[in-house]
Amino acid sequence: MSFISLLWVLLLGSLLGLELIGKVPPTLHTPLMSGANAISGITMLAALTLIVKAEDNVPLLIIGSVSLGFALFNVVGGFFVTDRMLAMFSRKPLNKK
Amino acid sequence: MNLPVIIKFVIDLLAVLLLALGIKGLSKVKSARDANRLAAFAMSLSVVGLLSYYLGTSGIAIQSWIWIIIGSIIGSLFGAILAKKVPMTSMPETVALFNGCGGMSSLLVALGVAIFPISGGQENFDFFKSLINEVSISVSIFVGAITFTGSIVAMAKLQGWLSTPGWTQSKVRHFVNIVFAVASLIAFFDLINGNTSSIWLLVIVSSLLGIGVTLPIGGADMPVVISLLNSYSGIAAAAAGFVVDSQLLIVAGAMVGAAGLILTQVMCKGMNRSLVSVLFGGSLSAQSTASSGSGEYTNITSCSVEECALTLEAANKVIIVPGYGLAVAQAQHTLREVTKKLEQNGIEVVYAIHPVAGRMPGHMNVLLAEADVPYEQLKEMDVVNPDFPATDVVLVLGANDVVNPQAKNDSSSPLYGMPVLDVQEARTVFVIKRGMSAGYSGIKNDLFDLPNTSMVFGDAKRVLNDLIGELKDLGVGEK
Numbered sequence: 001m002s003f004i005s006l007l008w009v010l011l012l013g014s015l016l017g018l019e020l021i022g023k024v025p026p027t028l029h030t031p032l033m034s035g036a037n038a039i040s041g042i043t044m045l046a047a048l049t050l051i052v053k054a055e056d057n058v059p060l061l062i063i064g065s066v067s068l069g070f071a072l073f074n075v076v077g078g079f080f081v082t083d084r085m086l087a088m089f090s091r092k093p094l095n096k097k
Numbered sequence: 098m099n100l101p102v103i104i105k106f107v108i109d110l111l112a113v114l115l116l117a118l119g120i121k122g123l124s125k126v127k128s129a130r131d132a133n134r135l136a137a138f139a140m141s142l143s144v145v146g147l148l149s150y151y152l153g154t155s156g157i158a159i160q161s162w163i164w165i166i167i168g169s170i171i172g173s174l175f176g177a178i179l180a181k182k183v184p185m186t187s188m189p190e191t192v193a194l195f196n197g198c199g200g201m202s203s204l205l206v207a208l209g210v211a212i213f214p215i216s217g218g219q220e221n222f223d224f225f226k227s228l229i230n231e232v233s234i235s236v237s238i239f240v241g242a243i244t245f246t247g248s249i250v251a252m253a254k255l256q257g258w259l260s261t262p263g264w265t266q267s268k269v270r271h272f273v274n275i276v277f278a279v280a281s282l283i284a285f286f287d288l289i290n291g292n293t294s295s296i297w298l299l300v301i302v303s304s305l306l307g308i309g310v311t312l313p314i315g316g317a318d319m320p321v322v323i324s325l326l327n328s329y330s331g332i333a334a335a336a337a338g339f340v341v342d343s344q345l346l347i348v349a350g351a352m353v354g355a356a357g358l359i360l361t362q363v364m365c366k367g368m369n370r371s372l373v374s375v376l377f378g379g380s381l382s383a384q385s386t387a388s389s390g391s392g393e394y395t396n397i398t399s400c401s402v403e404e405c406a407l408t409l410e411a412a413n414k415v416i417i418v419p420g421y422g423l424a425v426a427q428a429q430h431t432l433r434e435v436t437k438k439l440e441q442n443g444i445e446v447v448y449a450i451h452p453v454a455g456r457m458p459g460h461m462n463v464l465l466a467e468a469d470v471p472y473e474q475l476k477e478m479d480v481v482n483p484d485f486p487a488t489d490v491v492l493v494l495g496a497n498d499v500v501n502p503q504a505k506n507d508s509s510s511p512l513y514g515m516p517v518l519d520v521q522e523a524r525t526v527f528v529i530k531r532g533m534s535a536g537y538s539g540i541k542n543d544l545f546d547l548p549n550t551s552m553v554f555g556d557a558k559r560v561l562n563d564l565i566g567e568l569k570d571l572g573v574g575e576k
Contacts, residue, residue, distance in 0.1 A: 003229050003339075006347060010335060013348035016117060017331075017355025024124040027475070029360060029459035032123045033327055034192050035133050036356045039116060040199045040330040042140065042349040045147050046206040046337040047168070051161050052151045060213045061164045067205035068168030074199040074330075077176030079137040081191060084180065086130040088466035 031085045038078025044071035101153030108146030109345045115139035116349055120356065126472070143345055185467055186424045189457050193252040193323045196330050200244025203333035204300070207237035207340050211296050228289060233339030235285045238296065239303045240333040246307030248326050251319055254311075261315060270313050271377070277306040310376065318375045320457040321364045325372075328357025364453065394533065394541070400551040402560060405527050406567035412489035414445045416481065418518055419465065421455050422495020422530070428558035429468035432494065435564055436470075438574030448474050449481040449518050451499035478518055485522035493520060493528045493544075495557050501542045512540055526550040529560050 024032055051064035116139045122132025151157050157165075176195070183191045211234050253259040280302040287295035314322050331353025338346025365372050409415065417436065423429060436446045448470060454461035462475055476484075485491070493500055496518075503510040504517040520526050521544055528550060544550055553560055568574060 006339060006342070006344065009344045009347045010351050013335070013351030014355045016348070017120070017352035018359060020117060020120045020352065021124055021356045021359055025126065027126060027459045027462040028124060028129060029363065030188060030192075030455075030457045030463055031129060031133070031459065032120075032356070033324060033360055033457065034188070034195075035123050035136060036120065036353045036360075037192055037196050037199065037327050037330065039120070039136055039140070039349055040196070040327070040334050040353040041202065042143070042346055043199060043202040043206060043334045043337045044140075045143060045343060045346055046334075046341045047202060048144065048147055048165065049341045049343070050206055050209050051164050051168075052155070052157050054161065054164075054209075054213075055158060056160060057213055060209050061160060063205055063209040063212075065164040065168035067202045067209065068165065069172035070198040070205065071202035072169055072172030073176040073179075074195045074202065075137075075140055075176070076173040077180040077191075078195045079133060079140075080177055080180030081183065081188070081195075082133045083130065085185070085188070085463050086133055088185075088463060089126055089129065089472065 027089075031082050034078055034082040034085065038075050038082060041071045041074035041078060044068055044075060047071050099154075101150050104153070105146050105150035108142060108149075112139045112143040112146065112345060113348050115142070116352065120352060184427075185464055186427070187256075188460060188463065189320055189323055190252040190255040192457075193248045193255065193326070196323065196327050197245045197248025197252070199330040200241045200248065200326075200333050202241075203237050203330070203337040204241030204245060206337050207234045207241065208296065208300065210234060210340055211238075211293065230340065231289050233336050234296075235288055235299060237333055237336035237340055238299055239281060239285070240329050240336060242300055242303035243307035243310070244326050244329040244333055246304045247311040247322070247329075250308050250311040251314075251323055251326065254314075255319055259312075261313065270309065274306060274309045277302050277309055281306060314375065318370065320453070321361055321370065321372070321375050323457070324357055324361040324364055326357075328354050328361060331355075331357055364457070366452075394546055396546045396548070397533070398548070398551045399554060400527075402553060402555075402563040403567050404551070405553055406564055406571060406573075408525055408527070409439060409444075409490055409492075409564075410442070410568070410571050410573050412439075412444055414484075414488045415439060415447075415490045415492065416484065416488050416520075416523065417446065417448045418491060418493045418496045418500055418520060419448060419450070419454060419461055420494060420496025420499065422497075423557050424455060424461070424464050424495070426495065426557035428494070428561050429464050429470075431558050431561040431565070433465075433468040433470055435561055435568070438565065438568050441574040446474065447476050447481065447484070449478065449520075450475050451478050451496070451518055452516070454496065454499060478516060482519050485519045488523040489525065491520045491523040491526045493526060493530075494561075495529070497530075497542055498540065500544055501540065502547075503540065503543050506543070510540065520544065521547055521549070524549065527553055529553045529555065529557055531556060 047064050047068035051061060054060035054064055115135055119132045119136030119139060122128040122135065250259065281299060284295045284299035284302060288299060311322060331350045335347045335350030335354060338350055439446050448465060450461050455464060465475060498512060500518050500520045501512055502521050504512040504515040507513060526549055528545060530552060545552060
């Protein structure tokens, strides 16, 4: 892809992000932050690319692997912890009395 | 276009769509949990898409598989364990830690590509041939490093492992940070000129810049910083997307970057701080000691748990103002028992939630939900503020700055203008607190001096436990 079209992707992605979370109740800010944070671990794809492209370059394989580890720590931990938070909202009993 | 390319294109498109729907769904209580899982599914899908693409084109060597598996297992395992074990009260520092690691990942990718320009004649992989690649590598390293060290410092400060060093409150810190920033710029231009070794300079100075910028920030402002760093990690991911030429990374990174910015803005508004003053103003307490706002308490009334119980028994309407101190004492469950007793006696109980109660917007809602407090009893500040004059008793539990009337009355106060809960309008206010220490802002709370305010000194959990006992003795909540 050309650089210009990647810039377009960046621009539209940013606008999408602004639009998507424009209106969120304060209750959900912490889970949202944590969930969005998990998504930022998408760099795991870059790490994977690096490992695949590294061929037999061992230092690069190691860098890629460490990078993948960090990214997955972010992704897996982030989604789990968000789920834990949200689980608390959903199990509230509706019958108040 | 051959088949693997088309498949990857379709999967990527689907993943972006699902991620967008996930973020959207996270903004509604009902759909939030499913949305989170949807986003997680989209992320897994994107991995499948990428791997199948390489399997269909260049193939994946066996040593690549080995390193992929090692990295994945270790990272996922630690992430899952931490996510399961960490107490809900430590959520801000946990998010900071995860976030920092995301930044580290982007940094490492860019660093790897910079040190070892990948051979193999792949179509998009002639790095360092164009300016654009060098710029995206630099940005990825710069933002990634700041995200990493900044998040780690933020986590350490929230955990209490790091305090705010004195020199960081003086003007010296601006000078130091400017030196780091200029040095990063020099390293950046050196890199573009083809001097690959200056990449290390860039790594070092941008890491130092992350530390230098975060270290002076006081505990009260830390959530804003974490949110901002969350936004940075998105930007770092987008930059890494430019480095490896992946639209998916750019879209997802940009979405997170934008989301983090919005959230940061919301938090600043709730705390009546501008982003500029958070980042460059130093900690709030340092400002307040310089101003005339601080002073001695002159009219403190303290009372026993028994008196508090008697007043509560006679009340018709009670509002609870929970703060971070409640969470620290792990007293939200005990509080729930107290309020259950009151409700059984026909007393109306409502929880007033300040936008930044706890340590992050929405943090207190999570903590109270953990203790099974019905969602309908949680009232936001604007909804509950008109109710205070008609309220008999307000219980302030571990909250401080958010109930300080100075924010309304004293234009010289650093808190002036911050939206607060008007608890002093109620007939009686009980403040349950360990001592007379100031809140996060380090500012004296005028509420404590008011005639209708009584202090109940003690650890929140212990006081609430005693309160349950006293209420039992009074026969409250027994059928």
